[in-house]
Amino acid sequence: MKLLLSNLVVVVSLLLGMPLIGIGQESENLDQRIFLLTNELRCLVCQNQSLAESEAALAVDLKNKVVKLIEQGKTDDQIREYMVSRYGDFVLYDPPFKLKTMLLWWGPFLILLLMLIMAKSFVSNKKIITGSQSYTEEQLRNARKKLNE
Amino acid sequence: MIKYLSPLLVFIVLAGFLAKGLYLNPKEIPSPLIGKKIPDFKLSGLSKESPLVFSDDLLGEPFIINVFASWCGPCLDEHPILIELADTKAIHVFGLNYKDNSSNALNWLEKHGNPYQSIGVDPKGVVAIDFGVYGVPETFLIDSDGFIRFKHVGPLNRETINEIFKILEELPK
Amino acid sequence: MIPEIGNFLLMLALVVAVIQSVFPLVGASRGNFQLMSLAVTSGRLQFILILFSFFCLIYCFLFNDFSVLNVAKNSNSSLPWAYRIAASWGSHEGSMLLWLVMLSGWTFAVSIKSRQLPMEMLSRTIGVMGLISIGFLIFIIFTSNPFDRLLPAAADGADLNPLLQDPGMVIHPPMLYMGYVGCVVPFAFAIAALLGGRLDSTWARWSRPWTTYSWVFLTIGIALGSWWAYYELGWGGWWFWDPVENASFMPWLSATALMHSLAVSEKRGGFKAWTVLLAILTFALSLLGTFLVRSGVITSVHAFASDPARGIYILAFLVLVVGASFSLYAIRAPKVGVGGSFDVISREGALLANNILFLASTAAILLGTLYPLFLDALGLGKISVGPPYFDVIFVSIMTPAIFFMGIGPLAVWKKAEIPDLVFRLKWLMFIAGTAASICMFFAGKWSPLVILGVFLAFWIISSSFLVFFERFKSVSQSTNLTNIGVCRRLPLGFYGMLTAHFGVAVFIIGVTAVGGYEQEKDLKMRIGEGVQVENYIVRLDRFAEIKGPNFDSTVGVFSIFEDGNFIAVLKPEKRFYHVQQMPMTEAAIDSSVTRDLYLSLGEPLQDGSWIVRVYLKPFVGWIWAGAFVMALGGILAASDRRFRKLREEKVREKNLV
Structure with a gap:
């Protein structure tokens, strides 16, 4: 069982890690870059839309500004910084990780951990069948054979 | 026991925040520019004969920048208060004419009175973004x-004007 | 006259609701059958009263009674009749009445379908629903009355918001509310069970079909809303993590956890305290959603006109209902016990893991939705939490949940044979991995997220097939039925589970393909010009002007070519609605199984050209198809013979007595 658990842990943590890899890459493609950037910047005058989605006058101005800044060779981070220095963290749909957003980013995983600890009480005060990790390779082979029959 | 009480406790905290939230305005965005130096700008004046306005020229005395446009309804609402403020001559009021047609703006000021000592024109809203x-x-x-x-x-109201004067008094002379 | 009748019916309903809740609850605690018998009658009467009150409102809208404030604000004489009906739930007041119709409708259904319930249980359940009804009736009558008069009457109405003038408005809110409010049934059952101290597996069995049905409606409602936003808003997104969407998604996640937890409670007697908590939580989240949408504490694309008085009332009601429920839980649940024992590696184990992950993701969405409010309340400034946050957190938490989804049905109850399970899982991994690699090979380009998505989809599909064949084999070995006979022997609930899981796989494929391969182009186009997107050519042929019933429209006529062959004409519109003086974008979509080609008109430019948005969205239809397959699975599961048999057994018992 230890084997299975360790396997599971590896797989799960791999799967957990995978989505994180895809985020934050800078795209080479210009259209794609504009699209991604204006999607994560919030329109200030709308109820709740990104710059990309909005057709409000200010949103159009800011979109054009983004394009201009890209043409000037600014990086995505510099463009985000440009917006934040004028409008504050409010413009970022992707809240930056800092002291006051720590709970936001870690919270979900803390909650998960807390619930796992609580859930242990469902299981651990029951007897867990011991010796299950002592299956030999032969027993495993037999089991497989049985299954294939 | 705490295990069974925890949903209630979490909920009470949450409800407290929600109650507080009822008295907040989610649409008001504080500016990160407070305490920062104003961005440099160079703007042409509203009428053809008026000279260019440089941000540095305005410095030396405390002053007010008011962003306005002739197409903007709420601007008209605050206009009487601005005029009143201008009449006291207590402080220089600079008007930033935002994404407007200059002749419309001139007509608008003619009709409703001009509270501004000087005016800069920002037809594309470029300087406004910096602000x-x-x-x-x-x-x-x-x-x-x-x-x-x-x-x-x-739109400005009397309370904000009072607030502005309070801050002015506290400024080192 | 009609509005007064509607108003009167509401007041009458309030009186009946008081009867419906007080007498049966008192009766149940004293064992007084006469008092308890009031539950069913008053519950049904209440439904009839509210339904007719609702008809009165629809009548006012349909016949343009602009002396009613609500009608004057949200309708117009030139509005087509179907939208006039839909406008009756287009405003805050009307939608609250729709909510109430649904609530009393569910009460009615419980009163009809649950005659086999013990008298005490039934009266308590209906009584609890009556209490909720009282809260909402007071709210409607005193703060949001849809029948308030406008004197003098308006000459014509201010019209329904053009965004809402769409077939989606006719069907999406009723479906969504049906699901939202349906959460009240398992909640009422749970509270009744806590009050009566009867948390046994029969309680779980009663709750299951109700939970599943409300989950089905919620699923369909959310999917319709997403589809509507996709074609109506004109920028081709299907999910925005807007607070309103989150408000409906949180109860959905929690209801999903509840369904699975109920399965354990019913079959194994386990997780009882946990299941009760989930039932309360699901309804609490549905109430919280109502508060968030209607109080204005949070900015959203879809907020109703906010009014602090309403916010305070709903919050007070929320605190009362949820606070009382959680207090009751804290008092009674410790005596319930944990239920049957099981090993970590078992079906219970997998279901527990599923529950925890679903709940953690619900908590994460709640945290993300309210975090800006938390910071603001603490004076720490304003931030925004948007799709980038939710995407990362949600995918991270749900990925292992999907993984367990493949394992759960394969593991046996109580304690699974580990080597056996490992052996099968390794095969599944291999199959899913191979299938994903083949897909990636044909797709050409890929990203880690795409691989993950495709792998998970095949993981679910292959696991579902394996589960089916194993079950099939075990039945056919122990009986001498024909193949078809074996298929018929397998319970509907089993097929429901497989179907719903399969729906998740379909959904994941859609999400993955759109996320990984969608193409978006914002272009300047002139008449006669064509643009190429992948192997498609989109050509702007001409513009036409059209007059609608209450709008004018500029229609762009585009020809679409696939690999050089003409396939379709698309006509996106830019409408202008007269009454509200509001422009609207109507997208045009060419849909097929493997992709949507989506056109929407932007703004006209001074030089005569137009901004045109062209999107190519591969497999986007699978997102909603997946949701509908999930809902179908839910319907199958809820109509399992087992739940009907229970009824028959009870009736037989009664007859014997």
């Missing part, structure tokens, strides 16, 4: 060294 303007009208209080001390979004 983090997101809704007209907006009003900034700048101290003599060019640092932004206060910002108000939306």
